[in-house]
Amino acid sequence: MSTAPKIRIRGLCKAFGSKVVLDGVDLDIEKGTSMVVIGGSGTGKSVLLRCILGLIEPDAGTIEIDGQNILTMSRLQQEAIRRQIGMLFQNAALFDSMSVGDNIAFGLIAKQDKSPKTRLSRSQVTDMTGELLTQVGMDPSVGSLSPSELSGGMQKRVGLARAIAGQPEILFFDEPTTGLDPIMGAVIDGLIVDCVQKLGSTALTITHDMASAQRIGDQAAMLYRGKIVWQGKASDLMHSGNPYVDQFTHGRREGPISMELRK
Structure with a gap:
């Protein structure tokens, strides 16, 4: 008997x-x-992610996690x-008013508020955030800094540490290499792969970075005009034989994908 997909x-x-x-997406x-969904700007990648997260209510369809339709x-x-889901946002989305350590511990503290019996001491939280910073290649002392003191790449690492803090079963990554130079992008991708494998999580990444998609993904899908076309x-990805994927991955002007330009 085959088991149901995680998602x-x-x-x-x-x-x-x-x-x-979104026009009848099946996935x-x-x-x-680790699944990577590629596609151009405005093709619905972020809307797909937000529907799963519950930030947007879809008009029709089902979203099952572990065989249960979460929409009903x-x-x-x-x-x-x-609460099983960890999320790395496109721009890290750190809270400016909190220290790096408090940003990482935010989800853990929120869970504790709902389960006072498992409340951690301040020193335990500090130790945990230090361990998480080490996992993403940063010194635990960074926990005392504010997000504004960090570079873009460092903020991404902190965002990743926050995403994995609760040891989630599912991890979502929204354009994880946007705004990073190629070397730092490769570093972030490597950390993502390491963290996903260590946790044994199921991952969904949306991106238009082909190098990143191949480094992160086991499987890939392309979204175009609201449908999965491959x-x-x-x-x-770079030799799929699908005309839509080939045009997109190789950045060709000619092909079945037409760019909609405002007049």
Whole structure:
């Protein structure tokens, strides 16, 4: 008997007024694998992620996690499921008013507020954030700094540390290499792969960085005009044989993908 994918999406639709963004998306992400979704700007990658996270309500379709359709659950049930998810935002999205250490511990402290019996002492939290900083290649002393004192690459590492703090079963990465130089992008990708493998998590990354997609992904899918037009191994991205994927991955002007320009 085959087990259900960790995440199964069927017939997912979302429109904003007359603009159809997701038009019947079907996608399976197997447990313990890393899926990368590629596509141009405005193709619905971020909307797909936000639907899964519950930040946007889809118009139709199902989103199953461990075989349960989260769209038909109560709010409390949805919150319990989504506590399994860690998220690295595109711009790290650190809280300026908090120290680096408090940013990393934010999710842990929030969980403790709901379960006072498992409350950690301040020294325990500091030790944990120090360990997490070490995991992402940073010195624990960075925990006392403010986010504004960090470079873009360092902020990404802190965002990654915060994402893995709760040892989530699912990790989402939103354009993890945007704004980084190629070397730092490769460093962040390596840290992501290491963290995902160490936790045994299921990962979903959205990106338009082809080098990053191949480094991070086991599987890949391309989203175009609201539909998945190709799915396969991430290692096949540059030679998929699919005209949409080939045009996108090689950056060709000519092909089936047409750029919509405002007049």
